[in-house]
Structure formats: structure tokens, C-alpha cells
Amino acid sequence: MSESILTAPAGEQRRAIPPEQRIKEAVIRLAGNSQDGIQAIGGFLARLAGRSEQEVMTFMTIPSTISGGPSIFQVRLGSGEVLSAGDEADMLVAFYQHSYDQHLNSLRKGGVVLYDSDHVEANPEWQQDYRHVGVAISSLTVEAIGGTAKDKGKNVFVLGLLAKIFDLNLPRLEQLIRERFGGKSDSVVNSALSSFHAGYAFSIGDLMETFAFADSQKRTRPQVVMNGNEALAYGLIAAGVRFGAGYPITPWSDIMELLRRELPKYGGSFIQCEDEIASVAMALGASYGGRVAVTGSSGPGISLKAEAIGWGVMAEVPLVIIDVQRGGPSTGLPTNVEQSDLNIACFGGHGDSPRVVLAPASVEDCFYTAIESVNLARKYSVPVILLTDQAIATRIEAFEEPDFAAVCQDISPDLSPIPDAKPYDLSEALGVPKHAAPGTRVLSGKYPIVTGLEHDELGHPSASPRLHSQMTAKRRRKLQALARSLPRPTVYGPPEGHVLLVGWGSTQGPIREAVDRARAAGDSVSALHIRYLNPLPNGLEEIFSGFHQILVVELNDEGLYGYGQLAAMLRARYCDARIQGVNKCDGLTFKVKEILAVLQNKLAASKANPKI
């Protein structure tokens, strides 16, 4: 990180970094307890990377218990593109014995474990494989800031150590500490800075070598640093959403909390409801009022909303439903990741109820996918389910700030009088309805009813066999029109080869990294990311035809018949026996090496029998 060297404060000796110790990236895992402020240091590192134009990706686990319990935060900082949070850590910071015992295996062989020698007793057997650096973190922190705050400040002390080890930008970190603790009393800021400086001043260089990051690419726009839930919520605001309703459930709650706090600044409201059903009903009411609204949930909450989403499909009322997926079924794994809601998102309703489903690939993509969801809901007057997940919701990434004036849109309803209203006009070429929001004067004097009963063109009930067929077809046709308008996805890597890895949602990064590594090793592998899951874009069969094997990588179970949820959909659509699944449901994100291991097996099989 040459910039930090140039901007080091006066008096600071410029360190000469030997070229071999310039690194392109580092994966640092911090393991402690949830009250230790592990997330805070991770957050500092992520934001520092954002300000230094570096790439960053994080991964964290938070126990689902209310207070305490082991917690980790893994941050991967890099000068080049960072696609995943990293399979193995280059450095483990262990605050306690349990952190050391449980997380040492996450360290690569030869990696550095930096442990609190006040709490951790190193295991002699492990000292051959891992470099052990013991620092009396607890007592040095107490020495730096006084005895009263025994457990506080250790995180900032460690941040100081890391700043020294990786030659991080000192003034920027100091600034971040001031911003973070600035709202509190001066003494809090001062102790945090004292603790940080004590860590930085510690002569770590006597115990291990230090590093510096290689120069990163200059960016045209400044970077912002946030997690997926934040990016998604701000995306909804940018899209013009001014009403939402929800019920607390992990990991969706952050989105509703943010919208509740932020929407009033824009003249909007987010209402906390008595239950999941009231939330979706209230949001539909606001959407009917003329401006697309949002609701969302996770896990069981999505099941509860199913009936009302079906009403949105039938009545053709737009709505955006955020599903922050977690492990299921039932209460399942509330704080773990899974991609097992694809089926309920696409098919979770009685009757034929086509709706739109799309999934963001990264934190930045959460922002833009939220905007796109709103626009698709409006354009096709249909419920749109945005499938994000716990991993993307909680991980922090840096991305270029958006062009605010360009992305912010006004979607207020037009209430000017209209000659007549025929919401469910069957002669509409694409089958898209034209709703007149309540408050619109209809000069013909014939007012529309928006309904969940099968209906005629004005919305009045009809059980006519012909009408039900026509209206069902109309609701389907508009999504077929949408499918035709979707961009054909592009293949990551060459368009022909042995294996195509197909993925959706938050696995895009690890899948691409797997492709990069496999190709570097000489294997013929490409990847395809599917952003629009329902309807699927056209043209996938041409893409598939360029490969011998199509492996659908998903964080869900292989199912009764051996295929994950997207794999089953693709097989149903294309009747292509080459489509196979790569599945796991351990509640954790894919490691690159896990994907590579399956890939190696398949490639070996393919080489043994090229006809497969």
C-alpha cells in the first residue's frame, strides 16, 4: 500500500518494504466473543480498504443467542478483484482459547496466528504448521488505557497491531476511530486512540515480518462500504419506494430498521406490523394506492406471505418482496445462509401464479437489483421477489458510489382524470394491465375493481371458462414478454469447454474464483451467473450447448431426485441430462476449494469417458 507510506505522518520513519513482502491481498480472521467488538475492527478494516480504493469482502458469523458466544469476522483485503471472503486465512487473531482451538484450522499452513497470550496457551503440536505470535493483548490494553475497562479496547489495540503488520494508513484509521466513537464523550475517543496507538507502537516487528499491499487500481469514483442489507435498503429508496411494511425476523430486520429510520427524510414511511400477513397486505394496499411499496422477510415469514403474494399476481398489483434467505425449513438456521427459497419464490402459491424472481450477486448488486425490482414490478404490474441471503446481507464490501442524481427516480402516481378504466384489458399486446390509482377520476363513470377473484376486463367477478383461460394466459404472457426482453447472460470465461458452472445469487464470487483457479491450472471451465430466475432469460440452451457438463452450484439440498432447486428448474425446462447439481447445505458459504474438489471429480470422469 504505497500511498500510505507516502502519507505517513511526519516523524514516522518510512519503512523500507522488501519487494517480496508486498502482497496483493490478505485474509484476516478475527475470532473472539460477540461482545469484543470483533465486527467493529472488521468494519474499520473494510472501510479503510474502501477509502484506499482497495477491494474488500468480509464474512461474519454472529451467534443466534442474544448476548455473548463465539463470533468471528473474516476480512479479505486486496489490491485486485476480490471475489470471495477467502477459503483460508493468512492470519488468525485469536482472543481466547476457544477461538484458537476452533479456528486454527481455518488458517493456511504457514499462516500466522496472532494470539492473546493472556488467554491462550499455544498447542506445541500446531507450532510446526502455523507461525505463532503471542502478544499479551489484554494486559497491554489495560496498561494503555487503565485498569477499569478490562475487556474494552482490546479490539482497537489489535487494530493498531494489524495497522503495523500490514502497513495500513494510520491517519485514516485514526479518523475512522474518531468518527466511530465521536458521538460519545472525549474520554471514549481518547481511550480508543490510546489503545490503538499502543497496539501500533508495540514492537511487533521483532516477532514477525511486516507487509505492505501492492498498489491498487485508481478509481474514478470514491468507494462506499456497507453490507448487503444496507445496499438493498438504499436501493429501494433510490428507486422511489416511499412505503414499506414488515415484521421483525433475522436477517431481514436490518432492512426494515434502516427503512424505518431513513424513509421519513424522504417523506415516506415504513410501518412495523403485527405480523407477516399484515405487512404484505399493508404494502399491497400502498402499492394499490399508486406507488410500488415493499415488504420483506426471511424463512417462515415468506411462507406466511404466500397467499397475499398470490393476490398480487391475480389482481396484477405490483409489489417488491425481499426474501433474505436463511437455513430452513421452519425456524431452521436463523443466522446461517442457504439458497433454499428459490422454489417458494417461484412457485409458492396455490393456482397458476407467475411472478418475477431475481437475485443479486454482490453487495453492490443489491443496490441496483433493488432498483430493477421496483421497475419490473411497475412495468409488468406484478409481485417481484428479490432473493438475497444471509451471507450477502451481512457481508461488507466496498463499491463505487452510484451516480445519485441519475439513479434516484420519482415514481409518484399520476392521478389525472382518464376517459375510461379497463384494468384487465385483454387486447393489450403484452398482457400488462393498466391500473388507475384510487383518486383518479374516470370520466366514463365506470370504476375499476381490483380483485383476487377471477374477473372480467373491468375487474368484476366472472367464472366464465373462456375468461379464466384468457386471463390466466394474460398473466403468463406478460412474463413471457419480460423473458424476451431480458439480456442473454454472458459466460464468464470462454463460451465453449468441458464444464460450465451455473450459479445464482451470492455464490457468484466463489464460483468465479473457482473458474479462475481451475483455468490457471489448465482446466477447461467457465461459469454462468443467472440473475433472472423467474422467468428465466431466453438463450440458455445455446450457452449450454457449448459445454460437455453443466454443473449447477447451489447452497441447497440435492432434493429427492438428486438436483438442487435451480438445477431442477433448468432440467424441467431444457430436458438436458447434462445438467447436474453441486449442492451443500451446511449453513456456510461455498469455499472455492469445495467447488474445485467437485470440479476435479467431474473433470476426471469426463476425461475417463469423454461421452459423458
Next chain:
Amino acid sequence: MSAIVVDPPTETLSTAPPDSLAERKGLTKKEIAADHPTWCPGCGDFSVLALYFKLIEKRKLWHEQITTVAGIGCSSRFPYFVQAHGVHFIHGRALSFASGVSLSRPDLHVFVFGGDGDAFSIGGNHFTHTARKNIKLTYVVMDNWVYGLTKKQTSPTSPKGFKSKTDLWGAIDQPINPMKQAISAGATFVARTTHTNPNHVLQMMEAAMDHDGFGFIECLSECVEFYPGAFDPSNPRKGGVFNLVPKEHDVTDEIAAYRLANEPFPGYFGVFYQQQRPTKNRLEAKVNEDARQRVPGLADWQILKQSFDRMK
């Protein structure tokens, strides 16, 4: 952009049309009526519909000033019969839907019609919370003490002993008392009427509409098919008594209202309870006014930029 919820909601519906509409005449019954009702001949709901038309005529409401919302049930067919913007939503959730309309569109008056199953069984939770939040809308429950659309099952208001297809030997569960339910939930306007007294129904509808908050009316509405004669004791023409709420009753006295609600059938008719408490619409608008003061004169994109600047 237009700030949807920031404008304080209108106090009550204006009875005089705005200037630009001054040349428009009041709506006639013909202009308000839409589909011919699908109810059985003699159904009490006809009376409620006729009086809704009367309310619109009398108060000179325009089609576009109101929205009629209903859930599922015989009575919930209501919106189809009204020539105005209307919604036929799902079972039990009409109040939540209507709350979304009311909170996001302060320019509209939202009327919700439904039955006892919608209000007190499948939608019981929403009834409680819409009442306590005091969301500005008018809710008329046509209570017939039976599930009619599904052909005679026990409803949450069916009295003990009522023989239905699901209680062949007579209902055994304690019925819900809608008045008590509403008062204890925190409803700010609670009234009771019956379809056989049209003037009284209209009076209650007007009072509920003028109430700035959640206006709830229980209107007894006979199901001639599955529970004929249920309300005869409240109908003077059938030898019953129609007792108005005593003049000395203090409508702001919650305990007195509860006592009134405790009277055995046919009990009393009129406004049991009314309280002025800020609506959620108004409280949310206040939250917004305060929030807007922190971002004076900024365009939406500038507010967003401000938030993002803090995340660099």
C-alpha cells in the same frame, strides 16, 4: 417528489366539492350503484349497501374521493356493487390492506366492509392492531352470527347453542362480543346498529366517517338463509325492542361503554365509545415533518448522497 405521507391527513371529508369541481352535481344513486348484488333476497346487507349509497349522496362524496375495501365473505362482495375505486382482497386482511391505502393516501377516505368471520376470526389480529394504532378509516362489520358464503358453519359471534354444520348439537364455544373486543383493543369510535333501522345505520355511518380515527360499526345484518330470525329481538316490527344508548351515557367513559356492551341481547344501539386520540396517520406525518427538518431543502438524491458520504 411528492411527499406522500408528509401532508397531514384531512380532518374529515369535505362535504362541499372543491372549487374546481363546483360544477359537478352530487352523485345520484344510479351513478353510485354498480353490479346488482349477489346476496340472497331479504339479506340484511342490502340495507347497509343502500345506506352507503345514501351516505355518498347526502355527503356529496365523489367517486374518486373514496375507496371501498373488503375481504372475503358474503358481505365482502360489497365493492363490486359500488361504482367507485374498490378492492376485493383476501380473507381477513382487508383492514391491513386498507391501512396501507389510508397511510399512503391521506387524500382518500377508506371504507372497509366485511363480516364477522373476516373481522373476528381470521382477521382478529388485524382488528386489534388497526384499532390500537388508530388508523384513519371507517370499518363496518355486517355481523350475521354465521358463515354464510360457505353455507352455515359456526362463526366467532354465533351464540352458544346455535346449530350449524360444524356444531350439529349447537355451538359450544364462547362467542366474541364485538363491542368489548373493539373497546379493549383501543378503538377510538365504537358503535352498534342494525340493518332493520335504516336511519340509525346512516347516522352511525356519518358519525364514523366524521370521526378522525378508526371508526368501527357493528351492524347486525340478518342471514335469512342460514340464521333467519337471529335479530328479531332487536326489531320492533318482529316484537323486539330497539333500545338506543341512554342519553346520559358518557361516550368517553371506557368502563361505562364496556358495561353497556355487557348487556344481554338485544342490548343497546348507538355510539358506545368515542375518544379523540391522534391517528397513526397524523403521528407518522409528525415523524416525517421532524425528519424533513433535518434535511431542509435537499433533493432526494442529495439526502441519499449524505447517507453514503457517511459510509466512505
